[in-house]
Amino acid sequence: MALDAEGALNRTLMETLYSVSVILSRALDVKQAPHEILRVLEESAGLTRGMISVLDPESGELVVNAVQGIEPEDFEPVRYQSGEGVLGLILEEGKTLALPAVSSEPRFLNRLGIYERRLPFVAAPIHVGGALQGVLAVQPNRLDDGLLPVRARFVEMVANLIGQSVKLSLDVAEEKKNIAEERDTLRRTVRAQHGFDNIVGHSMGMRKIFEQIRMVSKWNTTVLIRGETGTGKELIANAIHYNSPRARGPYVRLNCASLPENLLESELFGHEKGAFTGAVAQRRGRFEMADGGTIFLDEIGEISPAFQAKLLRVLQEGELERVGGGRTLKVDVRVIAATHRDLEDAVDAGKFREDLYFRLNVMPIKLPALRERLEDVPEIGRHLLVRIGQMQGRALNLTEAALTRLTQYTWPGNVRELENCLERAAVMSESGHIDADLIRIDRQREVAGGAMSSAASRIDLEDPSLDERTRVIAALEQAGWVQAKAARLLNMTPRQIAYRILTLGIEVKQF
Incomplete structure (x- = not known):
């Protein structure tokens, strides 16, 4: 009979242990679990009057944290010093204690007044990472039946589970803290890299730009940045986002000219599984990724009229549908767009929707070309040289002659061309000292004062009699051998024109 009773008790305790493990697996924060664990111990295993005490790291005392059937606000804080009472004894020795009856231990204090003197009592230490951090105490609901050691081992097992859960909770909390600290450090670094200090210039035109950025950054207004290629439109967009109330939110960027229309829609709006060949899983689009933050759409003037209508709905209503989906999604996104094109001419020509133009052109910021602020060139040159020097791991300097x-020079390629020129000069300098002789500027561009040769400018790229190689070379000449510009002239993507240059054996001119 005794063996049958022990077997039945073991089965009950194992089922209870499973229930306790489920509770602990659901809550990484062990503070949520104590009352539920004590309730299961009472209802499933007959271990009543459960109590969990935790160690106060400041005083070194045990503090009663949870009591089965009693809400925390319904009892006064109870503390036990090391060696004080039965719980204090466990705190001192770190060993499990099993009493056949509470009355058999004169040191039992029963400060909460909940334990029956004639019933057994079991208390086990809760260890976290090898250190005692608490005590689990229970009272079986029947007189000692000779199976107290079995119940004591079970209570030890539950205490060990609690300890492991507490350690996991502490590890997760520490990891979250480290991630939060790293995130904040990265945010400070990114803000410093993309703040106003990264935009150089004291000319009248740039002072006006700085003022516009400061004013518009405070609000969620849509911004349209205008300017030639290489004038730093992305720098302006970065500064607006990282100095705005949305700086803690996501910042998502996309060059609209880098993707064909069918991929652009999927990239911006996302797609459902099976929406098209290759859509093996659901995918969020850039607008969803930017929810609560900012999206920067570079080269907005390159999108087709058909896609402009889809984009307009997002800007007007803040709503979109994934490709292949029928569910409408709401997004809260601030839009910053940029273009080098004359959108007014595009509207007049019917190539750009007027309603989209007005939706984008809420706060226009027009960046001056570098030739319009040549007084800023020395300051920009020194700033760029510092960055180039950091990449090369050495100090670089420019002479007055340089x-x-x-x-x-009028810099038809703007700041990007200036940076390329300085990097080329830095590579050619053994000492890091850059004089005028190392400033190599293409003579043809310097004499012409622009981005195209006169011969190339006379070629009609739409002429059907032109062979493909001649057409591509003419486009490259007209674009000053900037491949992205040439691709736009030919209504190609940068990847397509790069492929044409390779297959046609065209030697690319370097400036």
Whole structure:
């Protein structure tokens, strides 16, 4: 009979242990679990009057944290010092204690007044990472039946589970803290990299730009950044986002000219599984990723009229549907767009929707070309040289003669061309000292003062009599051998024109 009773008790305790493990697996924060664990111990295993005490790291005392059937606000805080009472004894020795009856231990204090003196009592230490951090105490609901050691081992097992859960909770909390600290550090770094200090210039035109950025950054207004290629439109967009109330939110960027229309829709709006060949899983689009933050749409003037209508709905209503889906999704996104094109001409020509133009052109910011602010060239040159020097791991400097040489050129490729010129000069300098002789500027571009040769400018790229190689070379000449510009002239993507250059054996001119 005794063996049958022990077997039945073991089965009950194992089922209870499983229930306790389920409770602990659901809650990484062990503070949520104590009352539920104590309830299961009472209802499933007959271990009543459960109590969990935790160690106060400041005082070193055990503090009663949870009592079965009693809400925390219904009892006064109870503490036990090391060696004080039965719980204090466990705190001192770190060993499980099993009493056949409470009355058999004169040191039992029963400060809460909930334990029956004639019933057994079991208390086990809760260890976290090898250190005692608490005590689990229970009272079987029947007189000692000779199976107290079985119940004591079970209580130890539950205490060990609690300890492991507490350790996991502490590890998760520490990891969250480390991630939060790393995130904040990265945010500070990114803000410093993309703040106003990264936009250089003191000319009248740039002072106006700075003021516009400061004013518009405070609000969620849609911004349209205008300017030639290489004037730094992305820098302006970065500064607006990282100095706005949305700086803690996501910042998502996309160059609209880099993708064909069918991929652009999927990239911006996402797609459902099976929406098209290759859509093996559901995918969120850039607008969903930017929810609560900012999306920067570069080269917005390159999108087709058909896609403009789809984009307009998102800007007007804040709603979109994934490709292949029928569910309408709401998004809260601030839009910053940029283009080098004359959108007014595009509207007049019917190539750009007027309603989309007005939706985008809420706060226009027009960036001056570098030739319009040559007084900023020395300051920009020094700023770029510091960045190039950091990449090369050495100090670089420009002589006055080199600075004079830089200010004598009109820079049709704007800041991007200036940066390329300086990087080329840095590569050619053994000492890091850059004089005028290392400032190499293409003579043809310098004489022409623009981005195209006169011969190339006379070629009609739409002429059907042109062979493909001649057409591509003419487009490259007209674009100053900037492949992205040439691709737009030919209504190609940068990837397509790069493929044509490779297959046609065209030697790319370097400036």
